[in-house]
Amino acid sequence: MQINLKCEDGGLGITSPHISRFAAYAASITTCLPTIINMLNIFKNEQIHVEDFYQIDINSINLLSNNSNQSDLKRLFQDYFLIIQRFYQCDVQFTIKQFLTTLVNEKRLQKFLSDVIYDQIQQNYFNKIKESDSDTSHLNPNDKSRLANIVTNIGEENCKWITCLPKFTAYEIPNNEYQSALLRRLYLIQPFIPNNVTCTCQGKPLIDPEGRHSTSCPIGGNVQRTSKNIENTLVYIANYSGCRTISQEKHNFTLSVGNENRLPDVTIFDAPGHPHNKLLIDVSVIQSFVGSKNATQNPSLPFNFYTKIIEDPDSSCREAHRRFNQKKSDYQQISNENGHHFLPFIMETNGYIHNSSKNLLKRLSEKAAILHSIPSDNLYKYFTTLLSVSLQRSISQAIINTSARLNVPFFNHFDFNQTYEDISTYNQNVFGNNDNLD
Numbered sequence: 001m002q003i004n005l006k007c008e009d010g011g012l013g014i015t016s017p018h019i020s021r022f023a024a025y026a027a028s029i030t031t032c033l034p035t036i037i038n039m040l041n042i043f044k045n046e047q048i049h050v051e052d053f054y055q056i057d058i059n060s061i062n063l064l065s066n067n068s069n070q071s072d073l074k075r076l077f078q079d080y081f082l083i084i085q086r087f088y089q090c091d092v093q094f095t096i097k098q099f100l101t102t103l104v105n106e107k108r109l110q111k112f113l114s115d116v117i118y119d120q121i122q123q124n125y126f127n128k129i130k131e132s133d134s135d136t137s138h139l140n141p142n143d144k145s146r147l148a149n150i151v152t153n154i155g156e157e158n159c160k161w162i163t164c165l166p167k168f169t170a171y172e173i174p175n176n177e178y179q180s181a182l183l184r185r186l187y188l189i190q191p192f193i194p195n196n197v198t199c200t201c202q203g204k205p206l207i208d209p210e211g212r213h214s215t216s217c218p219i220g221g222n223v224q225r226t227s228k229n230i231e232n233t234l235v236y237i238a239n240y241s242g243c244r245t246i247s248q249e250k251h252n253f254t255l256s257v258g259n260e261n262r263l264p265d266v267t268i269f270d271a272p273g274h275p276h277n278k279l280l281i282d283v284s285v286i287q288s289f290v291g292s293k294n295a296t297q298n299p300s301l302p303f304n305f306y307t308k309i310i311e312d313p314d315s316s317c318r319e320a321h322r323r324f325n326q327k328k329s330d331y332q333q334i335s336n337e338n339g340h341h342f343l344p345f346i347m348e349t350n351g352y353i354h355n356s357s358k359n360l361l362k363r364l365s366e367k368a369a370i371l372h373s374i375p376s377d378n379l380y381k382y383f384t385t386l387l388s389v390s391l392q393r394s395i396s397q398a399i400i401n402t403s404a405r406l407n408v409p410f411f412n413h414f415d416f417n418q419t420y421e422d423i424s425t426y427n428q429n430v431f432g433n434n435d436n437l438d
């Protein structure tokens, strides 16, 4: 079901034939019904008009075939009326008359009708998730995490890596990284992660097969690498927009005793909206929902987490907001004391970008629009796609790297009884050239 949802609703945007068949049938018959009736009138010498259908009671369609008083022609269209009944159940405005007088003029009728059914199915799906908020007692921790994963994937910026065409190198994702990202989106098991392995980090938690622990584990530097990649992408975006940047700039907090040696991730000069001050940025990538350290325990989600995020994807119960406030309290005061402006740049692992970070990207795209004579909306899409691809690639790499460290190496072809000739034959078969491998 999740894969049939639109990408911005947390799915993969693969239209279900179940949705499209009703829309396609209704749209095609609606469009050609007057012609069909004209032809039938000629061949059968019967005088029937499209208007005759207007008054048919939509609720009694199922009885049509049993009613011998009805004309054969009306019975001929029973399937069509049954499909209209399906739309009528979505909304009472969809009567037969409505189809044959108003909707028949709709330019993209099939698309319009698909949207009607999609909205209903999406509503039902989200309502079911919201119901879990009031009664989650029967769900196991993994199912709760799966639901949290679905709702935190909702949003237009989150799915850029799926919807973009890999026209540039920056949009390209190698196969194994793409596979890992798709599996994460659907909360399925990652093939590289070995079974039942505990991590060596604090608390020795079980490494979950869905890969959440591998993205937040402090060992191996993956967390830092992911946030460094986002930082580099942000630096590119700022430079592209005509702003000068410095990474890890020293001496920004000299007026604050005890904080003199702290470094912001990026300093942006001439940032839009901050003409007279440096804008200091601290970049963080945070898990979309808590509880990833130990995947066998319940995720400790805020009250009504699913409902709040479905109703408002920018809801303040998001992890990104918690991190935003935390970073503000860390840096805001010392930045003010030293005459700088400060902004935490925050993304969640499922791709959500914090509102204030989105604002910065919008302002930068407006500045870049003047510089490059490209519409700012296009540039905003370009920037968010770069960030989305960079984030998903980094996380995939984190999972693949951690898994490589955990898997027992494959030594099958080494046999202590092998002779030198066996080994050199093996080398020749595998590497082709024996001379350099002595």
Ligand SMILES: [Zn+2]
Residues within 6 Å of the ligand: 199, 200, 201, 202, 213, 217, 218, 219
């Ligand atoms: Zn760990």
